[in-house]
Amino acid sequence: MVGSTMMEPLVKITDEYEIVPWLARDWDVSDDGLEITLRLQEDVQWHDGEAFTAEDVKFNLEEVIQYQYIAGDAAASIGSVEAPDEHTVVIHMDEPYGPFFEMLAVQSMIPQHIYEGTDFLTNEANSAPVGTGPMVFDSFTEGEEVVVTGNENYWAGEVEIDRLIFPVFPDPNAQDLALLSGELDRGGVSASRYEDIEAEPELETSTRGSMQWMAFFNMNTDVEELQDPQVRQLVYSAIDRRRVHEVAVPHNSELAESIYPDPLDWAHSPNVNYLEDFAYDVEAISQGLDDAGYPVGSNGCRFSLELTYMAPDPNARQIAEVVQASMDEVGICIDLNGIDNNVYQDLIYVERDFEVTVLVGATETDPNLGITIWHECNEDGVHSRNPSGHCDEELDRLAEQALRAVDEAERGRYLQEFEERAAEVMVSAPIAHVWGLNAYNAQKWDGADLPTRHIPIDWHEIRPAQRD
Numbered sequence: 001m002v003g004s005t006m007m008e009p010l011v012k013i014t015d016e017y018e019i020v021p022w023l024a025r026d027w028d029v030s031d032d033g034l035e036i037t038l039r040l041q042e043d044v045q046w047h048d049g050e051a052f053t054a055e056d057v058k059f060n061l062e063e064v065i066q067y068q069y070i071a072g073d074a075a076a077s078i079g080s081v082e083a084p085d086e087h088t089v090v091i092h093m094d095e096p097y098g099p100f101f102e103m104l105a106v107q108s109m110i111p112q113h114i115y116e117g118t119d120f121l122t123n124e125a126n127s128a129p130v131g132t133g134p135m136v137f138d139s140f141t142e143g144e145e146v147v148v149t150g151n152e153n154y155w156a157g158e159v160e161i162d163r164l165i166f167p168v169f170p171d172p173n174a175q176d177l178a179l180l181s182g183e184l185d186r187g188g189v190s191a192s193r194y195e196d197i198e199a200e201p202e203l204e205t206s207t208r209g210s211m212q213w214m215a216f217f218n219m220n221t222d223v224e225e226l227q228d229p230q231v232r233q234l235v236y237s238a239i240d241r242r243r244v245h246e247v248a249v250p251h252n253s254e255l256a257e258s259i260y261p262d263p264l265d266w267a268h269s270p271n272v273n274y275l276e277d278f279a280y281d282v283e284a285i286s287q288g289l290d291d292a293g294y295p296v297g298s299n300g301c302r303f304s305l306e307l308t309y310m311a312p313d314p315n316a317r318q319i320a321e322v323v324q325a326s327m328d329e330v331g332i333c334i335d336l337n338g339i340d341n342n343v344y345q346d347l348i349y350v351e352r353d354f355e356v357t358v359l360v361g362a363t364e365t366d367p368n369l370g371i372t373i374w375h376e377c378n379e380d381g382v383h384s385r386n387p388s389g390h391c392d393e394e395l396d397r398l399a400e401q402a403l404r405a406v407d408e409a410e411r412g413r414y415l416q417e418f419e420e421r422a423a424e425v426m427v428s429a430p431i432a433h434v435w436g437l438n439a440y441n442a443q444k445w446d447g448a449d450l451p452t453r454h455i456p457i458d459w460h461e462i463r464p465a466q467r468d
């Protein structure tokens with residue numbers, strides 16, 4: 001969040017997945033998707049007074065985006081970039097790339113005159129960012145706070161926030177208490193404190209300000225009991241997802257009928273409904289497991305699975321506890337294994353030393369950028385990708401076809417087929433759609449309810465409240 005107050009992308013996206021012009025004011029795309037022309041806002045300055053121009057964009061597209069974690073395919077698809085004048089950029093693609101603008105929405109521009117010819121990872125500007133955004137870097141005190149100040153020369157309008165302080169809290173509970181005491185004007189909310197914050201008259205809660213997340217259930221197909229896709233379907237069905245929604249994440253989730261969030265209904269297959277197709281029916285699941293050769297043993301278990309999750313994430317912990325309880329009803333015994341986030345990354349994706357896992361992760365700005373990756377082959381053990389060990393040629397083919405199609409209707413057909421196949425293969429499946437839950441002081445600030453629904457947040461639209 002701090003970075004987005006200072007750094008800006010060429011386009012923004014709303015939490016309804018609509019692309020919004022930003023540093024790029026408009027654009028044209030050829031019918032075949034191989035030429036994209038961007039026209040930039042004029043009179044935009046970097047915080048050090050240098051002009052933001054097409055050369056900055058050219059530099060970012062040619063040199064920088066390849067290092068962004070979801071932009072690798074996009075970078076490899078770009079053939080060349082031209083800057084015919086200060087405010088026009090022409091991108092020549094070697095291959096069409098369907099979610100090009102959705103990718104741009106998560107790429108903050110960095111200044112060519114500061115980064116060119118340097119090691120991007122060690123450049124001093126990483127610790128004192130120079131952007132085009134509504135706030136300007138002021139100071140950073142390790143372990144305490146980051147301070148930014150209003151940009152007096154902001155291109156998009158007057159900034160009415162003089163100073164923003166982002167304090168560092170040791171844990172979510174401390175942040176909740178700071179909201180309740182009035183020390184903090186905006187921040188994330190823990191489910192355990194939701195009722196307390198809702199009862200505070202000065203505070204309002206909101207799920208705006210971030211893209212949807214997904215609570216994923218992932219399975220390791222090397223595990224003996226999880227090698228048969230029909231058994232994997234039964235194991236997934238044994239998660240009482242309605243109870244997850246009602247008990248684990250009641251204030252910021254919705255039931256997941258699809259692997260895609262609701263606003264992406266153009267990608268959702270009418271032939272798939274995860275709630276109905278894989279219903280939590282204890283009797284039917286038990287019969288299916290009996291038929292598959294997994295009767296209940298003398299210890300009350302058909303088989304046992306270890307469920308690994310990130311312990312610091314309260315949503316993941318609460319979901320894991322519901323999974324454990326609901327699977328116990330059908331005789332699948334679950335041992336919970338909460339571990340540190342950094343340990344989790346290597347254990348799950350590199351070593352693949354797990355059986356099943358619950359992860360609350362980003363769905364990103366497009367199905368190809370944050371959802372299909374949980375089903376596509378991941379032989380190299382890339383973090384935050386399919387950890388199952390299973391590769392399916394049809395899923396890989398459909399994902400690639402959706403990635404290379406320019407027309408949304410065509411992309412939708414491939415993604416719908418992808419969802420149908422993903423339900424059959426069943427290595428990753430949705431438990432719930434989840435949003436970040438925030439609170440803000442509505443008595444002090446107008447615009448903090450984020451009416452534009454832009455991501456990143458339009459900080460220049462937040463202003464001191466005018467009260468009689």
